[in-house]
Amino acid sequence: METCLHAAFVSQIEPKNVKEALTDNCWIEAMQDELSQFQKLHVWDLVDLPKGFEPIGTRWVFKCKTDDRHVVVKNKARLVVYQLDVKSAFLYGKVHEDVYVTQPPGFEDPHNINKVYKLDKALYGLHQAPRAWYETLSKHLLSNGFDRGQINSTLFIRKAGGDILLVQVYVDDIIFGSTNEGMCREFEKMMKSKFEMSNMGELSFFLGLQVSQREDGIYLHQTKYVQDILSKYKMSDSTTYGTPIPVNHGLHPDKDGKDVDSRLYRGMIGSLMYLTASRPDIMFAVCLCSRFQSQPKESHMIAVKRIFRYLKGKPRLGLWYSKQQSFDFKAYTDSDYGGCNLDRKSTSGGCQFLGDRLVSWQCKKQSTVSVSTCEAEYIAAASGCSQILWIQQQLRDYGLNFTGTPLFIDNNATMSITNNPVKHSKTKHIEIRHHFHP
Template sequence: MTGNKNVLVNYKEGKEGAVTFGDGNKGQNFGKGDLVLNGVAPLTVVLYLTDGIFFAHIYVNDIIFGSTCESEVTRFVELMQSEFEMSLIGDLSYFLGLQIKQSEQGMFISQSKYTKSMLEKIGFTQVKHAHTPTTSKLNKDESGDPVDPTLYHSMIGSLLYLTASRPNISFSVGLCARYQANAKQSHLTAVKRIFEYLAGTVEFGLWYSCDTYMSLVGYSDSDWAGSLDDRKSTSGVCFYIGNNLVSWISKKQHSISLSTAEAEYIAVGSCYTQLIWLNKMLTDYGYPQKSFTLFCDNTSTINISKNPVQHSRTKHIDMRYQFIRNMVESKMLTISHISTNAQLADLFTKALDAQTYAHL
């Protein structure tokens, strides 16, 4: 549904939880229930009704809305069209460059049209396909030949937008983005390899299955001293609700770690803060999580989180990461070991061989 960008901005809560949309004078009551302004996504309105839940997400002049009660959806459409000039697009199939295919089994989200357009723009439609988006580490390459900064910035910007539905290129794009200030030919070659990989995986995307469960878990990993320029480590974390991937991060750490355990511990701390953020969103939707499970493949990190005797080995680690031990002691967080071969977050920390990449 599209219309005036002020739609749903002027609303108020009436008596007995009834929500009024409009300017107050002409507004109509939509339904009775508890109104929640999503604290994580301020432009999301969640309304708990007596017979279900209704939500609406607003982005500029577009609205995505839905409900577990079909009659409430129909009434909302009638109400909004009576108050504003709006057009009903129908079932969600395209939004902000994302293509959405819905079925009884689940939902598939991709950016294949955007990917094809991007490849045509740079002339990469007939290139040899790469099996992985990156194969090696990069450095500043100060003696290398400089490249057109405008071209490089444009290519990186296009790829960053694509990571919304392609988590498998997040690390590669983030790595190349570090060198935008002074890009060299070696960096441009690495960017072109990402496009070569995309040329062979245009139709890839994210599948969200209906056959799942509402349990939030996280995977945390790091690549110790992976940066060739400053020897900082890279944190990689991803989060699943049931069987479905909902969030992921690939980011270079701010400080230099003195051991793999320290790098992993910092990654675990970042992972847990993101879990808190996701739980806030789930709570607003009526699915609060009382505790979390986080999977890590480093036994030393798990021991540090459980054993206070290890304090002497961790007192040099930034204090903001030490709250992990308190969370474990209060049983709000469980850190479980997972084998390196099954560590899904490994995809966000380093370049992998084709077999491991395809497996993850």
């Protein structure tokens, strides 16, 4: 019964254009809500267009907002600029240039049909909008006792005694947490005094990531996203594989192979790349297949579809962060040797842990051709060392200091060279990389 009542007040279908939206009361109400925010925040003024200026076009974007169960919870109509949560976050940012936009389609003033709106605040889609919003938000936070992160400028920290409050900003979404619940309530009150905000409650869904908070830890996964891309690329009913890629994959340019739709191929790769935010198990396979985006062949498409079939069999895999384990910081690196069939460059892999919690991972083809297994391992180690230094700096923003982080590498080739003096004269390039390591 509750679902039926909800559906009666929320449209389940996104309109294709404004003409279609104006026939549905749910979407008319959504558009009126958007324009009422403009009026409330003094976003614009209706004026005559000055000589020498061209107005920027506007259009409506319609979106059915869903939760992690795919249930439509809100109809969102947004007026955006043709230049391609905090409620209407960008509308708080002050615009310092003269910008004029056309009147909203379907909501033109019949008595001033030739007039345009002069923007006083930023509008979604305007190039200045993100900068203007961030400037407004950061000034408010800094004036209320927050410090900006030294490495991540979108991280804000406030300390009080032995407690800490962390605020992470991603465009118009804000997540925050503290060792003291009272600091969270104080932060919410402080934000609502300046901005119109809606508290989404305990973090459970953010930028496609599903967050399951439990007493003994936190589980991050993208099960909903996996289901969405399987459906999008018609792989929901496919057979499953136990691994994303065979050990001896043999992928190469395949110049004589049959061409496939490059746009479709790149779309599938892009979808998978976003999934690697919580699925390191597909990282290598996705990076390997991404090397053939310019001229994808049928053999490459088969490899990509195998990744989707693997996801079909393991849709709920994710990352577990336990509350009870230690916070020892350690890292691992490895590489293959001349594994790329395109140019015989090696691939570096690395991962970093806090205790047993995986916090960062990388997979990237090396920029130069390694002439030995040992050199390939040292290049991977140098890259891993750079990542360690970056993470150490980042953790200092959180009040954590790590020095002497152990880096575990495959050093069999190094030991072989050490035991063979004949090879020492050919290792200057390796010695240079060795001295990079702190």
